[in-house]
Amino acid sequence: MSGIGKVAANSRIRRSPVRFLCLLAVLLLATFFLAIFIGAKGPIGSDDIDEMRYSELFDAILDKDSERLSYSTTAIVWAFRIPRVLLAGLVGASLACAGTAMQAVFRNPMADPFIIGVSSGAAIGASSAGLIGLTVVVGSFTKPMLAFACAIVTVFFVYRMGTIRGKVQVETLLLSGVAVAAFLGAIVSFLMYSAGQQFHELLLWLLGSFAEPRWSYVWMMLFPALAGVIIIFLYGRELNALLLGEETAHNLGANPETLKKLMLAVAAFVTAGAVAFTGIIGFVGLIVPHMMRILVGADHRVLVPAATLFGASFLIWADSIARTILPGEELPVGVITAMCGGPFFLYLLRRSRTGSVIS
Amino acid sequence: MKLNVSDLSFSFDSSKVLKNISFETAEGEFLGLMGPNGSGKTTLLRCLTRYLPARAGAILVDMKPLHTMTDREVASTFAVVPQSSSTDFPFTAKDVVLMGRIPHMQSRLSSSRREDADKALAAMTVSGCAHLANRSFSELSGGERQRVVIARALAQEPKALLLDEPTVYLDISGQLEMMDLVAKLNREESLTIIAVLHDINLAARYCDRIALLNQGKLEVLGPPNDVLRPEVILTVYGVDVTVRKDPLTHDVFVMPRSPTVLSTKIGRRIHVLCGGGSGGPIMRALVDGGYSVSVGVLNVLDSDYESATDLRVPIIAEVPFAQISDDMHAENLKRIDETPIVVVTHFPVGPGNFRNLEAAMYALKAGKRVYILTGGGGARIDFVGGKADAFIGDLVDAGAVKIKSVTDMMHIIGE
Numbered sequence: 020m021s022g023i024g025k026v027a028a029n030s031r032i033r034r035s036p037v038r039f040l041c042l043l044a045v046l047l048l049a050t051f052f053l054a055i056f057i058g059a060k061g062p063i064g065s066d067d068i069d070e071m072r073y074s075e076l077f078d079a080i081l082d083k084d085s086e087r088l089s090y091s092t093t094a095i096v097w098a099f100r101i102p103r104v105l106l107a108g109l110v111g112a113s114l115a116c117a118g119t120a121m122q123a124v125f126r127n128p129m130a131d132p133f134i135i136g137v138s139s140g141a142a143i144g145a146s147s148a149g150l151i152g153l154t155v156v157v158g159s160f161t162k163p164m165l166a167f168a169c170a171i172v173t174v175f176f177v178y179r180m181g182t183i184r185g186k187v188q189v190e191t192l193l194l195s196g197v198a199v200a201a202f203l204g205a206i207v208s209f210l211m212y213s214a215g216q217q218f219h220e221l222l223l224w225l226l227g228s229f230a231e232p233r234w235s236y237v238w239m240m241l242f243p244a245l246a247g248v249i250i251i252f253l254y255g256r257e258l259n260a261l262l263l264g265e266e267t268a269h270n271l272g273a274n275p276e277t278l279k280k281l282m283l284a285v286a287a288f289v290t291a292g293a294v295a296f297t298g299i300i301g302f303v304g305l306i307v308p309h310m311m312r313i314l315v316g317a318d319h320r321v322l323v324p325a326a327t328l329f330g331a332s333f334l335i336w337a338d339s340i341a342r343t344i345l346p347g348e349e350l351p352v353g354v355i356t357a358m359c360g361g362p363f364f365l366y367l368l369r370r371s372r373t374g375s376v377i378s
Numbered sequence: 379m380k381l382n383v384s385d386l387s388f389s390f391d392s393s394k395v396l397k398n399i400s401f402e403t404a405e406g407e408f409l410g411l412m413g414p415n416g417s418g419k420t421t422l423l424r425c426l427t428r429y430l431p432a433r434a435g436a437i438l439v440d441m442k443p444l445h446t447m448t449d450r451e452v453a454s455t456f457a458v459v460p461q462s463s464s465t466d467f468p469f470t471a472k473d474v475v476l477m478g479r480i481p482h483m484q485s486r487l488s489s490s491r492r493e494d495a496d497k498a499l500a501a502m503t504v505s506g507c508a509h510l511a512n513r514s515f516s517e518l519s520g521g522e523r524q525r526v527v528i529a530r531a532l533a534q535e536p537k538a539l540l541l542d543e544p545t546v547y548l549d550i551s552g553q554l555e556m557m558d559l560v561a562k563l564n565r566e567e568s569l570t571i572i573a574v575l576h577d578i579n580l581a582a583r584y585c586d587r588i589a590l591l592n593q594g595k596l597e598v599l600g601p602p603n604d605v606l607r608p609e610v611i612l613t614v615y616g617v618d619v620t621v622r623k624d625p626l627t628h629d630v631f632v633m634p635r636s637p638t639v640l641s642t643k644i645g646r647r648i649h650v651l652c653g654g655g656s657g658g659p660i661m662r663a664l665v666d667g668g669y670s671v672s673v674g675v676l677n678v679l680d681s682d683y684e685s686a687t688d689l690r691v692p693i694i695a696e697v698p699f700a701q702i703s704d705d706m707h708a709e710n711l712k713r714i715d716e717t718p719i720v721v722v723t724h725f726p727v728g729p730g731n732f733r734n735l736e737a738a739m740y741a742l743k744a745g746k747r748v749y750i751l752t753g754g755g756g757a758r759i760d761f762v763g764g765k766a767d768a769f770i771g772d773l774v775d776a777g778a779v780k781i782k783s784v785t786d787m788m789h790i791i792g793e
Contacts, residue, residue: 033470033512128466253486260477262467267460269429271534272453272481317467318476 032314036321043328050332054104057339103232107338108331109240110293111303113247115330117286118304119323120251123258124282125189132290132304135196139203140173141166141294146210146221163295170291173199178283187279226351227300229338236296247289248327254278255319302356303334306364313367379440379537379570380405386435388425395421397594406568410581413591414615419574423540427456453481457531459541463523465516471526472511475502478533501532505559521552538570557584579631582606590614606630620688645670649713651734652723655681659784660721660751665689667788674710675702675734702733714741719791724753727766735769748778751787
């Protein structure tokens with residue numbers, strides 16, 4: 020395990036966690052509205068002279084059917100930017116929240132939401148859908164559905180491997196997850212190798228992207244994400260106890276077996292949903308819980324909402340950068356999450372470890 | 379709380395760990411669980427907390443069967459303090475204590491955080507760690523962490539505290555502070571205490587009763603004075619011990635003598651002339667070395683007399699504070715006749731026991747080997763005006779050999 024746990028949390032934030040959570044909520048709201056103004060067609064981040072004006076966008080947001088605006092403006096705002104921002108927020112929140120739960124279940128700050136094979140399972144589903152050409156034949160929902168199904172099947176398999184006599188053995192589960200991910204990863208690599216011209220599209224999916232936002236995706240993400248976050252939050256006290264060991268959790272009246280199974284199921288479901296629609300966006304589920312733990316401490320009743328709110332903001336920002344940083348082109352959002360998150364995380368880590376001690 | 383355990387058995391796969399354990403605890407009792415490693419102490423605790431499911435038998439808490447209780451009811455009956463607690467995650471001490479409120483959580487949605495915080499703080503005050511509330515749990519010392527864990531246990535508002543070797547990783551002052559705290563909770567909060575303890579003397583000092591487990595069976599259960607007897611400890615632990623009473627508290631305490639059961643007898647006979655506490659080490663070394671030792675004339679109440687009794691060595695004994703009588707002297711000489719080697723220790727010589735030196739001369743004249751332990755070369759403690767020192771000189775002239783230490787003595791005798 021890493022020594023991050025020894026880091027003492029920031030004292031001012033820890034004394035008034037509710038104020039900090041409100042701050043994160045305000046940040047998310049501001050992020051949401053600001054991100055709608057960002058895009059290749061302007062007003063922020065434009066590479067076009069013929070850009071949209073702020074006032075036009077305001078009008079479009081306020082009134083979807085306004086007659087004073089051109090069709091393209093309302094279309095960009097309502098069919099493209101708003102669902103995209105919402106989707107990024109939902110996915111960010113889901114991954115960060117699921118990551119927090121996984122780190123508690125595995126009592127290991129290196130765990131992430133993909134640890135029990137969600138990403139590799141989804142990758143198999145998505146790549147086979149793309150390669151066989153099912154997308155063309157059956158319809159555009161095939162890829163997310165197949166990715167989701169394969170992710171759930173993989174998680175179930177890993178879970179079975181890591182369960183001995185009805186008890187979830189955390190270490191076995193971890194190793195099974197790693198082994199299955201390696202095996203499926205090899206198959207994905209093979210598929211990609213033989214993919215030829217579809218290689219680029221597949222790679223883009225593997226790195227994660229919000230390039231095809233749809234309202235239907237938003238609606239389909241909304242329920243599992245909300246339910247997942249709420250369930251994980253409600254079990255915050257038990258997750259705290261679990262971090263001191265399964266026997267301690269049991270002695271404190273929190274049934275560790277039920278808790279582990281519930282958390283694994285919720286996290287797998289939420290993560291599989293996120294991956295199915297947007298591909299494998301790394302880093303958010305691993306680093307956001309870390310960052311928040313440095314700031315608010317390990318109490319899950321604060322940590323879970325903090326990670327959820329910040330995860331959403333973080334991914335919206337990452338996506339905003341991804342779609343504007345290169346003129347006329349989009350980067351996979353996974354590239355941005357790693358590029359921005361890495362240094363910021365290192366900064367937080369160094370700062371908290373050099374000037375630690377909660378007073 | 380009244381606890382009834384009857385006919386409790388537990389097995390891992392095919393090996394039986396607990397065999398038909400039955401006992402009861404009284405309201406507010408301090409019960410020590412002892413026994414060698416692997417005797418089932420921790421397993422017994424885990425059956426009480428239901429972390430392990432008892433295979434057979436019944437556990438009743440205030441006459442209510444344990445298996446009918448919910449997880450949270452069990453957690454508000456028994457609170458556990460493990461050997462040590464650690465986590466890699468940045469919890470404060472207060473976070474850890476608040477975990478103790480989980481069994482009293484009304485509902486997941488309601489937040490009675492005020493009441494929980496108050497109870498956590500009260501618990502920390504009782505266990506003396508309120509000043510640590512905002513410190514990072516992983517940065518605390520072992521003793522401080524145990525205090526925080528006790529506060530967590532108190533926050534559970536349990537009926538009994540189960541401790542599993544709570545002092546194992548603490549230094550001696552930490553051990554005493556910890557046990558004093560537990561004893562205070564036992565007294566003032568009338569909490570029933572069930573503690574697995576390794577340190578026999580700590581257990582003797584604090585427990586009302588001690589349950590001694592051996593290979594999954596309850597060997598004895600009773601007050602420390604009854605349980606901690608040399609023969610019981612020899613059977614259970616296979617260690618030879620001396621049991622004494624602390625002169626200040628009259629608590630029994632136990633001193634281990636040899637790590638193994640008495641070695642096989644060589645059978646060679648050696649007679650030791652000693653007194654005044656000078657003979658203990660050589661007697662022990664000889665007994666451990668497998669010799670057949672006897673010891674001559676000692677007054678009852680002499681500390682060498684006690685040592686010889688503990689070692690189960692035959693003693694030629696005189697009544698307390700009396701001179702060596704003719705009868706006992708004769709007995710002593712008779713014993714020397716049957717013995718090829720005589721050891722004279724560095725004992726204080728007065729008019730009462732001068733005859734022990736004469737016995738040594740008798741041995742030399744009879745052609746026995748006589749060794750004089752000089753005890754590092756200092757002058758003999760002579761209470762007869764130089765007569766003793768002169769007599770020792772005569773013994774050496776007559777062929778007695780002076781030897782500096784017990785180790786050298788064992789070496790020479792062994793050849």
